[in-house]
Amino acid sequence: MLIEPVRLLMLKFLKEPTLTYVALKAFVEKERPDWIRALIPRNIDAGAEYRPQKVLALSAIQGVLCNQIAQDLGKKLDPAFGTVEAQMGHLLEYEVPTFCVSKELLAAAARTDLPGELLLDAVPFPFPALVFMLPKGTIRHPIGGDCPYVVVSRTEKEKVTSLPLKDMAILLTTPFG
Numbered sequence: 001m002l003i004e005p006v007r008l009l010m011l012k013f014l015k016e017p018t019l020t021y022v023a024l025k026a027f028v029e030k031e032r033p034d035w036i037r038a039l040i041p042r043n044i045d046a047g048a049e050y051r052p053q054k055v056l057a058l059s060a061i062q063g064v065l066c067n068q069i070a071q072d073l074g075k076k077l078d079p080a081f082g083t084v085e086a087q088m089g090h091l092l093e094y095e096v097p098t099f100c101v102s103k104e105l106l107a108a109a110a111r112t113d114l115p116g117e118l119l120l121d122a123v124p125f126p127f128p129a130l131v132f133m134l135p136k137g138t139i140r141h142p143i144g145g146d147c148p149y150v151v152v153s154r155t156e157k158e159k160v161t162s163l164p165l166k167d168m169a170i171l172l173t174t175p176f177g
Contacts, residue, residue: 089161
């Protein structure tokens, strides 16, 4: 269910040209800074070599807005945005545990040959949902550019999570497990 301020926000969002990260950040900071704060339960001083924590919150907010607009228009929802939303809901259950990965650790990982049959489920992590923040410029997607973080989220299929965004009721069901 959407409350009127969110409908107005979505109209403003639709009028914006394709939003870069900087433009999306400026838009959300102006229109709904409370949403950013709601998705960052604690601040981590990671240093200048990492993107700010806002990058994760803004990804989830972009997913929420884009999928809500698609739903309202009767269009198919973007599964990538849905996954980001569900992962954010899962991360919030553990107060978004965030680990900053050093360039040295990434370099050591790149030199390591893992067995081909190794499954991610076999790797122990301290939480079922966590974020690895990556140093700027270390991992790049050929189209999407710099990869600021990696999220690990292990959930049961059809687990329901929610996002605490004022004026918007969001319940998400994980499509995979």
